[in-house]
Amino acid sequence: QVQLQESGPGLVKPSETLSLTCTVSGGSISSYYWTWIRQPPGKGLEWIGYIHYSGSTNSNPSLKSRVTTSIDTSKNQFSLKLSSVTAADTAVYYCSSGGLWYFDLWGRGTLVTVSS
Amino acid sequence: EIVMTQSPATLSVSPGERATLSCRASQSVSNSLAWYQQKPGQAPRLLIYGAYTRATGIPARFSGSGSGTEFTLTISSLQSEDFAVYYCQQYNNWPPLTFGGGTKVEIK
Numbered sequence: 001q002v003q004l005q006e007s008g009p010g011l012v013k014p015s016e017t018l019s020l021t022c023t024v025s026g027g028s029i030s031s032y033y034w035t036w037i038r039q040p041p042g043k044g045l046e047w048i049g050y051i052h053y054s055g056s057t058n059s060n061p062s063l064k065s066r067v068t069t070s071i072d073t074s075k076n077q078f079s080l081k082l083s084s085v086t087a088a089d090t091a092v093y094y095c096s097s098g099g100l101w102y103f104d105l106w107g108r109g110t111l112v113t114v115s116s
Numbered sequence: 117e118i119v120m121t122q123s124p125a126t127l128s129v130s131p132g133e134r135a136t137l138s139c140r141a142s143q144s145v146s147n148s149l150a151w152y153q154q155k156p157g158q159a160p161r162l163l164i165y166g167a168y169t170r171a172t173g174i175p176a177r178f179s180g181s182g183s184g185t186e187f188t189l190t191i192s193s194l195q196s197e198d199f200a201v202y203y204c205q206q207y208n209n210w211p212p213l214t215f216g217g218g219t220k221v222e223i224k
Contacts (some may be wrong), residue, residue, distance in 0.1 A: 045152075045160065045203055047213040060212040061117075094159055101207035102150035104171055106159035 002027035004095050004107035012114050018082040022095030029053055033100045034078045038091040051078055085114045118142050118209050120216035128224040135191040137219045139204035144184045148208035151180055151189045155200045199223055
């Protein structure tokens with residue numbers, strides 16, 4: 001079955017750019033919508049945005065100016081870049097899929113801490 | 117942005133009892149509402165979409181109801197594996213997709 005795995009640095013300095021990659025295994029990335037969701041420690045879930053294999057994207061207006069998503073169909077991967085990070089961006093970042101609007105496929109999540 | 121409010125924040129229930137969780141939207145989301153279960157250290161798991169349709173593999177003891185602004189997730193007879201945090205999420209008006217703050221179901 002399709003599985004997702006996030007990867008990237010666990011520690012990012014303030015004002016720098018957070019970069020994460022999600023690797024899709026067991027299936028093709030050339031279908032569905034691929035989404036990023038985050039969860040600050042001890043808090044709720046926040047939708048960051050999605051990318052479709054066609055390249056179309058959308059993101060949370062509260063983060064839009066800082067979010068870049070991309071997809072590499074040759075590697076079966078999609079990526080997230082979040083610029084100008086602060087401590088408020090410290091969170092577990094999940095990649096997910098299953099649909100555009102709700103998500104039945106999730107990675108295990110990766111904790112990213114923003115600290116100097 | 118549609119704000120989703122869940123209540124109560126914590127629900128204490130004995131195994132075998134019924135649990136009723138509420139989710140309210142700041143404006144109508146029709147039936148574009150999903151529920152997730154999250155256990156400590158794990159990713160959320162989709163339980164319900166379309167307000168009342170169970171996702172694949174979800175036991176029948178989980179049921180969803182409601183439309184518009186008021187929704188309910190009912191767990192008919194709590195099993196030990198059901199103690200977790202539950203989130204609702206609307207997808208009627210977006211971006212952004214928005215989640216509620218969660219209800220923690222704990223053992224009484």
